[in-house]
Amino acid sequence: MLYPGTVTLEGEKRAAAEYAAGLVEDGMRVGLGTGTTVAPLIPALAARGLRLRCVATSEATARAAEAAGLTLDTLDGVGELDIAIDGADQIAPGPWLIKGGGRAHTREKLVAAAAARFVVIASHDKPVPRLTPPVPLELLAFGLEATLRRLEHAVLRGGAKSPDGGVIADWTGPIDDPAQLARRLEGEPGVVDHGLFAPTLVTDVVVATGEAIDHTRHWISPGSPPRRAPGRA
C-alpha cells in the first residue's frame, strides 16, 4: 500500500498508525500503547466512528483518547482485548522488541499479553539486526539501592516514574541472548518488569519506510494460527 509524500519519520509514524487503525473492527476491545507513533493512531481510530472500548497504557494516551472521543475502560473492565497497537524502540528478528522509552512498558506488556493480536507500528528506523542496550526497567522504590547493586548494569533514568509510580532505570549491560537476559531480569527481586518483549507476544509488525508499508504477520510457531481468534466486546 502506498502513502504518497510520507518521507519524514513523523510521516512514516502516521502512515503506520493509520494503516493499523484500518485493522480495527466495529465492537472491538482495543489496547492503546504510548508514544509518538501511537499519537496519530488515536485520531485515526476516532475518525473511523467505530464502537470501541479502549484501554490506555498511560495517562497521556488516556487524555488523548478521551479528547478524541474514544470510550475508555480498564483492562480488568474489558477482561481480554481483541487487538492492541503500540510502538517500539527497537524491533529485532524474532521479532524481539525493546520497549519502554516512554516509561510505560509494564502496562504495555500487560496489554499486549491480554490481546489476541498485538500490532507493533514503527517508522523505518526501528528495525535493527540485533537488540542493543539500554533496556528500560521498572523497579520498586523499596530497596532500590539493593536492587541496583544486584543488577550491576542498571542506571536510574533521572527521577523518571512509570504510569504506576515505579522507578524507571535502564539496563546498560550486554544483550547477548535476549531470552536469557529476560529470564535473569524476571528473577531479580525488585524488578517489576523490563522492556524486552518476546516473540510470543507479537503477532503483527507494521513498518513504514518512505511511502511503503511492510506488514508482517507472525505466528507463535511456524504454521500455527494466532493464539486466539479476535472476538467482539
Ligand SMILES: O=C(CO)[C@H](O)[C@H](O)COP(=O)(O)O
Ligand atoms: O515503549 C514505548 C513507551 O513506553 C514506546 O512505544 C516506545 O518508546 C516508542 O516510542 P515512539 O513511538 O515515541 O518512538
